[in-house]
Amino acid sequence: MDVLAVLSVAIRGALGPEAAIYALAAIGLNIHFGYTGLLNFGQVGFMLVGAYGTAISVLSFDAPLWVGVIVGMACAVVLALILGIPTLRLRGDYLAIATIAAAEVLRYVYRSSFAEPVTGGVFGLVQFADGLYALNPFSGPLELGPLRFSDRALWLMTVAWGTTFLAAALVWLLVHSPWGRVLRAVREDEDAARSLGKNVFAYKMQALVLGGVLGALAGSLLAINSQAITPDAFIPIITFYLWTIMILGGASRVLGPILGSIVFWFLLTFLDAFLRSAMSAGWIPGTLLVPSDIGAVRFAAVGLGLMLLMMFRPAGLIGNQKELRLDVR
Amino acid sequence: MSDDSHEELLAQRETAHDEERQREAEPSVGARRAAAALAGVANVPGVAKPDPILVADDMSRRFGGVTAVEVEHLEVQRGTITALIGPNGAGKSTFFNLITGFDKPNSGRWSFDGKDISGAPSFRIARHGMVRTFQLTKALTRLTSLENLMLGATGQRGERLLASLLRPSWARQEADIRARAEELLGRFNLTHMRDEFAGTMSGGQRKLLEMARALMVKPDMILLDEPMAGVNPALTQSLLGHIEALRDEGMTIVLVEHDMDVIMSISDWVVCFAQGQVIAEGRPDDIRRDTAVIDAYLGTHRSLQEEDPS
Numbered sequence: 001m002d003v004l005a006v007l008s009v010a011i012r013g014a015l016g017p018e019a020a021i022y023a024l025a026a027i028g029l030n031i032h033f034g035y036t037g038l039l040n041f042g043q044v045g046f047m048l049v050g051a052y053g054t055a056i057s058v059l060s061f062d063a064p065l066w067v068g069v070i071v072g073m074a075c076a077v078v079l080a081l082i083l084g085i086p087t088l089r090l091r092g093d094y095l096a097i098a099t100i101a102a103a104e105v106l107r108y109v110y111r112s113s114f115a116e117p118v119t120g121g122v123f124g125l126v127q128f129a130d131g132l133y134a135l136n137p138f139s140g141p142l143e144l145g146p147l148r149f150s151d152r153a154l155w156l157m158t159v160a161w162g163t164t165f166l167a168a169a170l171v172w173l174l175v176h177s178p179w180g181r182v183l184r185a186v187r188e189d190e191d192a193a194r195s196l197g198k199n200v201f202a203y204k205m206q207a208l209v210l211g212g213v214l215g216a217l218a219g220s221l222l223a224i225n226s227q228a229i230t231p232d233a234f235i236p237i238i239t240f241y242l243w244t245i246m247i248l249g250g251a252s253r254v255l256g257p258i259l260g261s262i263v264f265w266f267l268l269t270f271l272d273a274f275l276r277s278a279m280s281a282g283w284i285p286g287t288l289l290v291p292s293d294i295g296a297v298r299f300a301a302v303g304l305g306l307m308l309l310m311m312f313r314p315a316g317l318i319g320n321q322k323e324l325r326l327d328v329r
Numbered sequence: 330m331s332d333d334s335h336e337e338l339l340a341q342r343e344t345a346h347d348e349e350r351q352r353e354a355e356p357s358v359g360a361r362r363a364a365a366a367l368a369g370v371a372n373v374p375g376v377a378k379p380d381p382i383l384v385a386d387d388m389s390r391r392f393g394g395v396t397a398v399e400v401e402h403l404e405v406q407r408g409t410i411t412a413l414i415g416p417n418g419a420g421k422s423t424f425f426n427l428i429t430g431f432d433k434p435n436s437g438r439w440s441f442d443g444k445d446i447s448g449a450p451s452f453r454i455a456r457h458g459m460v461r462t463f464q465l466t467k468a469l470t471r472l473t474s475l476e477n478l479m480l481g482a483t484g485q486r487g488e489r490l491l492a493s494l495l496r497p498s499w500a501r502q503e504a505d506i507r508a509r510a511e512e513l514l515g516r517f518n519l520t521h522m523r524d525e526f527a528g529t530m531s532g533g534q535r536k537l538l539e540m541a542r543a544l545m546v547k548p549d550m551i552l553l554d555e556p557m558a559g560v561n562p563a564l565t566q567s568l569l570g571h572i573e574a575l576r577d578e579g580m581t582i583v584l585v586e587h588d589m590d591v592i593m594s595i596s597d598w599v600v601c602f603a604q605g606q607v608i609a610e611g612r613p614d615d616i617r618r619d620t621a622v623i624d625a626y627l628g629t630h631r632s633l634q635e636e637d638p639s
């Protein structure tokens with residue numbers, strides 16, 4: 001077995017554009033849950049409206065790609081308002097139910113046959129991001145020992161990680177301001193914040209919109225990255241990967257989602273490559289595992305890893321362990 | 330410790346006591362002002378006050394079959410310490426919840442400082458200048474004590490989403506707020522907890538923190554729901570001092586308290602609740618002799634003991 005090859009695949013996974021995109025969506029989720037305490041179980045819905053807002057603007061309205069990205073984010077604002085206005089005055093669980101349902105409803109609407117002329121139905125949409133690829137400043141691949149990145153991959157990584165770190169910087173500025181202090185107060189006790197004259201509903205709405213917009217931006221990047229989207233790429237499990245990533249890195253930490261995403265993708269691609277090469281080297285007998293099982297096994301292993309993490313570092317890799325030990329009365 | 334220094338300490342304490350007694354003997358400016366303002370007011374439930382800051386009318390709140398609050402008319406005189414007393418479950422906390430917008434009454438109108446605030450959301454009522462604390466404290470556990478207090482300041486420019494990104498636009502204000510918060514932490518003996526999470530505090534410390542936090546709002550009127558519960562005697566004494574000082578500065582204070590010694594020593598006016606209704610109100614000495622209050626709340630033993638000075 002070629003250990004170097006396995007490792008290089010894993011590193012490519014950990015640094016690839018998907019890791020950045022998931023980190024970005026998890027940063028949005030971190031604003032919701034980590035800082036404001038909002039239970040959003042439908043972050044993938046925000047990604048979906050972002051991705052389709054971008055693709056449809058370009059394909060149906062001949063808009064430039066950057067306009068499409070802005071349209072995608074505007075769709076997220078609308079979705080956040082629709083979800084937030086009826087639920088944010090109620091107890092937290094109502095938002096959880098509304099978001100999880102909305103994300104599924106959206107997926108079914110976008111894949112339905114009546115929407116097909118615009119959304120492409122189950123087949124989705126392709127070839128809408130040429131505008132970005134035309135700007136690629138990289139002319140050749142980058143080789144670092146066994147690591148090899150094509151110029152296309154380099155460009156996508158630059159854009160995706162650049163956006164993600166910009167978003168992290170934005171969140172850093174926001175949470176280290178009085179605005180962020182109110183947000184954390186809302187997370188701790190809404191009534192206490194109200195008793196001090198804070199308009200809790202408005203802050204929760206702002207947080208929901210902001211996190212949703214970052215989710216939509218991640219969705220746009222996901223669409224741009226693969227130049228193809230189908231509604232079934234936006235299944236509920238994506239939201240749960242995002243929760244995993246956020247908790248793995250450490251909720252209510254600015255860099256938590258980024259670290260979480262890198263570790264998550266490293267483990268996932270590492271296990272995949274490791275199992276595959278172990279299998280072809282004959283280390284794992286075919287009666288025990290067949291190649292088609294690998295996908296399931298690696299997720300089971302990630303789940304196990306998460307369980308161990310929760311037992312030994314319950315606040316996540318860079319979470320404040322002391323903070324977590326406080327009994328929340 | 331040598332006997333000498335021990336003696337000295339005792340002597341010091343004696344003089345401190347004497348000073349305290351002296352202070353108690355002659356009422357403060359605020360107490361005299363309050364007494365003068367309330368001089369002609371009769372001891373009947375719902376009586377009108379010369380300069381009311383809070384006026385409540387026909388307030389009622391029912392929980393299923395239980396009528397928790399049923400207040401026909403109640404006025405709170407500006408610049409006084411008004412105590413709410415009454416047996417457990419009399420509706421004192423529910424009344425606080427109603428007038429501060431944390432609970433919606435079945436009926437009722439109430440105004441604060443001349444403005445009708447019936448049905449206004451709680452945060453707006455707080456911004457009008459009427460701030461409350463909670464009987465079961467609501468410390469923001471994963472914020473430090475200092476952050477808890479700083480949150481209380483109103484009109485913070487940096488609390489607006491876009492402005493928050495421009496640190497220079499709020500940095501000065503933030504520094505002022507921090508200074509004020511640190512000063513208040515000191516006043517409430519919490520300086521050593523400055524950077525600790527509020528969740529690590531004891532029950533009594535949380536009471537203090539919550540009161541300090543409410544003061545950060547710079548309210549015109551503060552409603553304290555059992556502020557002294559679980560606070561040690563020495564600190565209770567200094568807390569009472571703070572409350573009186575606030576009154577002397579012109580703030581209106583309403584507090585719920587079960588300790589009759591506390592009530593007698595600091596309140597200018599006492600309102601007694603029972604089964605949701607105001608059954609008596611008046612000056613502390615009159616309330617102590619009020620038969621309705623004795624029957625419903627004090628019990629005969631307690632009141633006789635109080636009346637007999639020997």
Ligand SMILES: Nc1ncnc2c1ncn2[C@@H]1O[C@H](COP(=O)(O)OP(=O)(O)OP(=O)(O)O)[C@@H](O)[C@H]1O
Binds near residue numbers: 415417
């Ligand atoms: N949320 C609620 N649901 C149902 N009943 C309630 C609720 N809140 C209060 N009550 C009832 O209303 C009545 C008044 O309660 P309240 O808390 O106002 O009493 P209190 O005067 O503050 O008593 P204490 O001195 O014990 O704090 C009680 O009979 C209580 O059972």
Ligand SMILES: [Mg+2]
Binds near residue numbers: 464
């Ligand atoms: Mg009570």
